Amino acid sequence: MLAYRQDFIRFAIEQKVLRFGEFQTKAGRISPYFFNAGLFNDGASLKHLTQFYAQAILASGIAFDMLYGPAYKGIPLAAGTAIALVEQGRNVPYCFNRKEAKDHGEGGSMVGSELQGRVLIIDDVISAGTSVRESIELIRAAGAIPCAVVIALDRMEVGQDKLSAVQEVQCNFGIPVVSIATLDDLLGYLHGHAEMVQNLQAVQSYRNRYGVKNG
Numbered sequence: 001m002l003a004y005r006q007d008f009i010r011f012a013i014e015q016k017v018l019r020f021g022e023f024q025t026k027a028g029r030i031s032p033y034f035f036n037a038g039l040f041n042d043g044a045s046l047k048h049l050t051q052f053y054a055q056a057i058l059a060s061g062i063a064f065d066m067l068y069g070p071a072y073k074g075i076p077l078a079a080g081t082a083i084a085l086v087e088q089g090r091n092v093p094y095c096f097n098r099k100e101a102k103d104h105g106e107g108g109s110m111v112g113s114e115l116q117g118r119v120l121i122i123d124d125v126i127s128a129g130t131s132v133r134e135s136i137e138l139i140r141a142a143g144a145i146p147c148a149v150v151i152a153l154d155r156m157e158v159g160q161d162k163l164s165a166v167q168e169v170q171c172n173f174g175i176p177v178v179s180i181a182t183l184d185d186l187l188g189y190l191h192g193h194a195e196m197v198q199n200l201q202a203v204q205s206y207r208n209r210y211g212v213k214n215g
Contacts, residue, residue: 005185008180008181009186012035015039015040015045017039017040018034018186020196021034031206032202033206035152037153038124047084050081054081054087056180057085058088060176065092065116066117066119067093067095068095070096070132071096079096082094094113098111115139117144121135123135125153126151126154126166126169132169146173150177154182158210166179
């Protein structure tokens with residue numbers, strides 16, 4: 001496991017963004033863990049989170065020209081990641097969309113830099129893939145190229161067609177998905193902490209039942 005992945009899992013647990021127990025998913029499954037990126041909700045935690053995004057982006061080696069954050073959760077993530085990349089010596093523009101187009105002032109549905117070149121989409125997770133699909137359509141309509149999606153956690157959980165949400169995006173749109181950490185990274189972290197053996201067993205059982213086989 002890359003060091004920043006382990007650090008991210010630890011950070012998410014400490015912030016109570018990643019919790020253990022019994023949680024019902026949208027698919028009706030009972031999950032032994034729950035990840036809510038919306039709880040990175042103060043300046044310090046957002047700064048730390050977006051530094052992890054920057055590390056994952058740079059480690060991926062993906063070539064990109066700018067960042068795009070889909071409304072609403074992607075907005076602070078894209079802005080914060082742009083700042084974190086500057087700290088790593090990379091200054092790139094960013095933009096985000098409005099849910100409803102503005103008909104006065106500068107108008108339009110986009111805020112920030114003009115969409116152009118290779119665009120990296122920044123979001124928290126991929127569930128049904130709706131946000132990613134809408135983002136890709138907006139980027140392509142502007143004549144730019146969606147080059148990848150970056151998310152915080154890949155649950156590696158199968159959907160109706162035996163593919164995970166991440167795999168569906170990669171297959172349907174032909175672009176890579178980069179995650180700061182995955183379910184397997186979480187299992188690796190739990191393996192190294194004896195006090196979490198009960199959580200390890202529950203998450204491993206869930207992974208065995210619902211996880212992608214070739215993840």
